[in-house]
Amino acid sequence: MISIMPPIVELQRVEKAYLNADGVSRVSVLKEVSLQVEAGDTLAIIGPSGSGKSTLLNLMGALDRPTSGIIRLEGKDLTQYADAELARVRNREIGFIFQLHHLLPQCTVWENALVPTLPCPRQANAAQPGEPAPERARRLLERVGLSSRRHYRPAQLSGGERQRAAVVRALINGPRLLLADEPTGALDHASAQNLVQLLVELNREENVTLILVTHSLDLAQKMRRTCRLSEGRLIMVDGLSLLQP
Numbered sequence: 676m677i678s679i680m681p682p683i684v685e686l687q688r689v690e691k692a693y694l695n696a697d698g699v700s701r702v703s704v705l706k707e708v709s710l711q712v713e714a715g716d717t718l719a720i721i722g723p724s725g726s727g728k729s730t731l732l733n734l735m736g737a738l739d740r741p742t743s744g745i746i747r748l749e750g751k752d753l754t755q756y757a758d759a760e761l762a763r764v765r766n767r768e769i770g771f772i773f774q775l776h777h778l779l780p781q782c783t784v785w786e787n788a789l790v791p792t793l794p795c796p797r798q799a800n801a802a803q804p805g806e807p808a809p810e811r812a813r814r815l816l817e818r819v820g821l822s823s824r825r826h827y828r829p830a831q832l833s834g835g836e837r838q839r840a841a842v843v844r845a846l847i848n849g850p851r852l853l854l855a856d857e858p859t860g861a862l863d864h865a866s867a868q869n870l871v872q873l874l875v876e877l878n879r880e881e882n883v884t885l886i887l888v889t890h891s892l893d894l895a896q897k898m899r900r901t902c903r904l905s906e907g908r909l910i911m912v913d914g915l916s917l918l919q920p
């Protein structure tokens with residue numbers, strides 16, 4: 676049987692406009708953005724500050740809705756979903772990592788890793804259906820080198836360790852899509868390189884599509900594809916044109 680998988684993410688002529696402070700006029704941040712990302716791929720999104728990278732990632736992650744256009748996740752049109760359905764999609768199918776780790780300060784690494792499983796603790800995850808959440812947490816913490824830190828609180832960790840804990844939390848429910856918004860922005864050069872290398876390895880091992888927003892061309896080049904946001908439009912760039920200013 677031939678099965679044709681839809682792209683994991685597909686944007687068709689997506690526009691996003693925000694209201695200005697006057698409450699009347701609007702500023703268009705994304706203009707007719709179209710994009711297809713195949714399952715299992717790695718994609719970097721680059722562009723100057725304020726160009727709409729976070730806006731774009733939040734739309735792909737069902738954290739926000741477009742002003743117009745269509746956003747599909749594995750063929751399902753998210754713009755048709757009610758808020759409760761979008762919340763389920765975010766919890767089950769998408770993992771997020773941000774510049775700041777957003778770990779709960781009063782919880783240990785272990786507890787933080789399991790927080791996303793709380794809405795439905797016994798639900799099998801999509802990636803490894805037979806793997807219970809605590810088993811998966813143990814395995815992922817071991818994989819990212821945090822086993823010995825599992826009873827630490829975030830304040831007792833280095834910046835790199837906090838981000839690795841955030842990676843485990845993002846992957847705990849076996850998402851199909853991992854969205855990382857400048858996850859290395861607060862890290863030193865070596866920790867940034869290590870984190871992105873880890874994300875690339877997990878992309879393969881956990882079969883999770885990776886979309887990385889970054890300022891660093893160096894890090895962008897670790898992804899198979901790169902696109903640049905500029906003046907509300909998205910342009911695919913190849914390795915050579917990446918190097919040009």
Ligand SMILES: Nc1ncnc2c1ncn2[C@@H]1O[C@H](COP(=O)(O)OP(=O)(O)O)[C@@H](O)[C@H]1O
Binds near residue numbers: 724726
């Ligand atoms: N909720 C919002 N309301 C109004 N304007 C916003 C909002 N979020 C972002 N913007 C504006 O949209 C533009 C793009 O922001 P953002 O997506 O955060 O860019 P980037 O992540 O590339 O730095 C900026 O000019 C920003 O001020």
Ligand SMILES: [Mg+2]
Binds near residue numbers: 728729730856
């Ligand atoms: Mg941003």
